[in-house]
Amino acid sequence: MSSLQEKIDKRAEQAGIPLSVHFDLTYRCNLQCIHCYLHKKDRYPSQYYKRDLEQQGRSELKTQEVFDVLDQLAECGTLFLTFSGGEIFMRSDIMEIIEYARAKRFSLSLMTTGTKGFSEDIVNKLFEIGIQAVDMSLYSADPETHESVTGVPGSFRKTMRTIELLREKDINVRVKCLVMTINVDSFKSIVELAEKYYLGIGFDPIVSSIGGITDPKHLIINDGQLREYYKFFDSIYNNTKVVDETIDPNCEDHSGDNPCGASHHTCYVSPYGDIRPCVEVPTVCGNVRKQSVKDIWDNSEQMMEFRAIKLKDLRKCGDCPNPDYCRRCVGQAYAEYGNFFDPPTEFCRNVKIHHEVLQGG
């Protein structure tokens, strides 16, 4: 991350501004990714589930409600906005929402599977509107391997077609690849693909254990595979536009005191209007149907409690000899231990092995 970004994050934190917001517009999805942390009932809601949510006042935010949240976020000073899901193009109003967000002058990134809703017309429209980046998941350059993750035949071809259309208009595309047992031999082929289409790449060897995925163990690569991954990654790091997903700009914090940016200069909005410090943190700090965004950000007891957590409060992390290698995640800690303070096993394992590789091991 550039030092200017770091300074701006710091300024936002001091001014009490949620500078970067991740806004999930829907949990509905047209793919069946094996590692997805969203609950299946949210990804493929039945009519009965939708009715139940409606009756509880917890249905997906309607178009006008989304506009209202965007108005409030702009008023609060949010600049960097990411729309994600689920699959955002499952919403029939997605282009309206994108246009509205850009009219409010957000720097807007879209996270999408690239398998639904993209046509030349839509891409032309996105080009006219001005999008900071489109992020897509790509698990392999081999269609069969990619689709063994997504669970949907034909999804690779659609994703690649979307990438081609976006790159023809010179729209920034970043591909995200979760490195798992099922695609562990694929990350090299993704780099070649990225170099061909001039894509940004984010690799992540840490499988999330939050939410809907109950047991990710069978997806987690072993020590030997992880070592090979880090050797490869380090060999290409300075030679391509690879971005190490283990250093996520939205997670980094530079005050030296905070575990990450969540609740300091970033937060998360769910499709049902819940505001949380981060997508990985389950703590609901408030709901936009009952409170203003500013009130939740400034005054929510849960937000303030989370904001009070400092690096020194985290067990072991404060004494870790290799903090620079770690994108330490309190949300992952909560998923594993039920508290924010113990170090997530996978992060420690990754830091240890990465450090060994860098030392020549």
Added chain:
Amino acid sequence: MIPSPHNYNLPRIKGEVVYLVQNPKTAYRTIKDESVIVDLNNSLLYSLNPIASIIWEMSNGKTDIKQMVDRVENEFDVERSVAKNDCMEFADDFIQKGLLIILEQ
């Protein structure tokens, strides 16, 4: 790839009766009295000092540079020649970077 600002060899400002607009392919917010701009063409980030922030904010197609100079002269209590020099320099720089567009001059 290290992104580079656009440099289109665009027209330069000739005087104070110039109307500017922000390039629509930008994003921005003002944090306290300093604006942060993202050029969506190349993802470059700019952090503007208070004077530059005023120029940016007033580049709405309806305010000419003379009015910007008036405001800077008053708000910062500087000599008009200094205010004019700062405004013209900043505006010209951002035009060359493609962030501001001359609507009329």
